[in-house]
Amino acid sequence: MxxxxxxxxxxxxxxxxxxxxxxxxxxxxxxxxxxxxxxxxxxxxxxxxxxxxxxxxxALVHDGPLPSAPSPREQVYALFRLGAAAALAAEVTDPAVRAAAGRNGLALLDRPGAxxxxxxxxxxxxxxxxxxxxxxxxxxxxxxxxxx
Missing domain, CATH: 2.30.40.10 (Urease, subunit C, domain 1)
Structure with a gap:
């Protein structure tokens, strides 16, 4: 649509x-x-x-550690609340958070971009x-x- x-x-x-x-x-x-x-x-x-x-x-690219939250899904949504649609892959090392990022569409980038x-x-x-x-x-x- x-x-x-x-x-x-x-x-x-x-x-x-x-x-x-x-x-x-x-x-x-x-x-x-x-x-x-x-x-x-x-x-x-x-x-x-x-x-x-x-x-x-x-949308922004989050270039630091992810916000603290009770669950991986909530960590991803904390980024969405900041206006970010991507994060640096090097900052997302926890497999559960990577899985939550994938499920919710958060792009993981190798390097920051504009x-x-x-x-x-x-x-x-x-x-x-x-x-x-x-x-x-x-x-x-x-x-x-x-x-x-």
Whole structure:
């Protein structure tokens, strides 16, 4: 199912300048388009639209030790609550946590990279408020965290 993610502002790279009036179209686990909201809504009639307050951009890559939590699943979800959709493989050595990461779509990377939103790329998105708190995280096209 296609979903159009629209926020007050959009940045395609973490260090990019946020701009208004743009959105990200997700189809399955991939980004299908990034462009003006009106064009995407008009080009995809009936698309599900998720509107977010804040700045939408690429999800983060967590580059340190995982947060402490009672279970491997909760460790993975702690990252989702921070806006991360990936972690460094060297920091995820516990087999149970690696299994939980795999089940929940957390990407394990060999080296840090600069995440960006690009067509045909994996749909890993995050929305942050003006204070830097994560409001929502999308991992491989699936909404895994939403702050109430």
């Amino acid at each position: 296609r979903t159009l993610h629209v926020a007050d502002l959009l940045r395609t790279a973490l260090d990019g300048e946020p701009v208004g009036g743009r959105a990200v179209l997700v189809d399955g686990d991939r980004i299908a388009a990034v462009g003006p909201v009106d064009e995407l809504v008009g080009g995809y009639p009936g698309v599900r639209v998720r509107r977010w307050a804040g700045t939408l951009g690429p 995440p960006e939103l690009r067509v045909a790329g994996r749909a890993d998105l995050a929305v942050f408020d003006t204070d830097g708190r994560c409001l929502a995280t999308v991992v491989a096209g699936r909404l895994v965290h939403r702050r109430a």
